[in-house]
C-alpha cells in the first residue's frame with residue numbers, strides 16, 4: 001500500500017527493506033485472515049504473540065544477547081507500520097516491544113534483563129505498563145498505588161485502568177509510590193510477574209469505541225507480596241525520571257501509527273472513488289473528490305516527512321521530548337481529520353462496519369488520547385517557548 005509519492009527515507013536501510021517484505025508477508029498470511037473474527041469476538045488469541053515471537057517481530061531493538069533482534073528503532077518502525085497498514089492496530093506488540101522491553105533494557109539490573117527480555121522476545125512473556133488509575137491519568141504524580149517495604153520485598157496495593165494487553169499480559173510494569181510523601185521522587189516502577197504472585201486480579205476487558213480486538217483492561221493489586229528484585233533497577237524513587245526518559249519513544253510510536261493510518265485511509269478512499277459511480281460517473285471525477293483527496297494526500301505526505309525526520313533523529317539518539325510531543329499531537333490530530341474526510345467519500349458505506357474505513361475512523365480516535373493526551377503534549381511544547 002504505497003499511497004504517497006515519497007522516496008524511501010534515509011533511515012530505511014537495505015536490511016529494513018527486507019524486514020518490511022518479510023513482515024508484510026507474515027502479517028498477510030498469519031493475521032489478516034483472522035482480523036474480522038478477532039474484532040467480532042473482541043479479543044485475539046494468545047498464540048498471536050508466540051507466532052510474532054517466532055517470526056522475529058517482537059523486541060526488534062533488544063540486543064541479541066538478551067534474545068532480541070539487535071536492531072534500532074527503524075526495525076520497530078517498519079514492523080509497526082506493517083501491522084497498521086494491514087489493519088491490525090489493536091495488536092499490543094508496539095507497546096510490548098517499543099515501550100515495556102526498553103524500560104527493562106535501560107533500567108533493569110543485569111539479572112532482570114536476562115530473566116525477562118528473552119521471554120519477551122519469544123512472546124512467552126507479554127508486557128504491559130500500568131500507569132493510569134481510575135482517579136488519575138494525565139497527572140501521573142497523583143497515582144495512589146503503593147509499594148510499601150514489607151519483609152524482604154514490597155507489598156503492592158492499588159488499581160489500574162485502561163491497560164493495553166491487560167488480559168494477556170503476564171509481565172506488568174506498575175507505576176507505584178514507594179514514598180507517598182516524596183511527590184515525583186517517591187515514584188518507582190515495580191515489575192510484576194503475574195503468574196508468580198497472589199492477590200493480582202484482572203478486571204473487565206473494557207468495551208471501547210474502537211480497537212475492538214485489543215484487550216484493554218482494569219487490573220487490581222490487593223496485598224500482592226513482591227520480591228525485592230521486583231523494583232526495576234536498584235534504587236527507589238527513579239520511576240518518574242525513567243518514565244520521562246522513555247515517553248518520547250512512546251509518542252513517536254503513536255505518531256508512526258497515525259501516519260500509517262492516514263496512508264491506509266487515502267489508499268482505501270482512492271480505490272473506492274474510482275469504482276463507485278454517481279450521476280453517471282466515477283466519484284473521483286467530481287472536482288470536490290479530487291480536491292479532498294489532493295488535500296488528504298498532501299497532509300499525509302507532510303506528516304510522513306516530519307515523522308521520518310523524527311525517526312532519523314531518534315535513531316541518532318537526538319529526539320527530544322518537545323519534538324516527539326509535536327509529532328504525537330500534530331500527526332494524531334491530522335490523522336483524525338484525514339480519516340474523517342476520506343470516510344465522507346464513502347457515503348453510507350463509510351459508516352458500515354464491514355468497510356475498513358469505518359474501523360479506521362474508530363480505531364484512530366484514541367491516538368489523540370493515550371500516551372499523554374494532545375493537551376498534555378501542548379503543555380510540554382509550551383514549556384520550551
Ligand SMILES: Cc1cc2nc3c(=O)[nH]c(=O)nc-3n(C[C@H](O)[C@H](O)[C@H](O)COP(=O)(O)OP(=O)(O)OC[C@H]3O[C@@H](n4cnc5c(N)ncnc54)[C@H](O)[C@@H]3O)c2cc1C
Pocket residue numbers: 129130131132135136137138139161162163164165208211216366369370371372373374375376379
Ligand atoms: C485504548 C486505551 C489504551 C490505553 N492504554 C494504556 C496503558 O497501556 N497504560 C496506561 O497506563 N494507560 C493507558 N491508557 C490511558 C491513557 O494514557 C489515559 O487515558 C490518558 O493519559 C488520559 O488520562 P485520563 O483518561 O485520566 O484523562 P484526564 O487526565 O482525566 O484528562 C481529561 C481531560 O482533561 C485534559 N487535561 C488534563 N490535564 C490537563 C492540563 N493540565 N491542561 C489541560 N488539559 C488537561 C486532558 O487532556 C483530557 O482532555 C489507555 C487509554 C485508552 C483509551
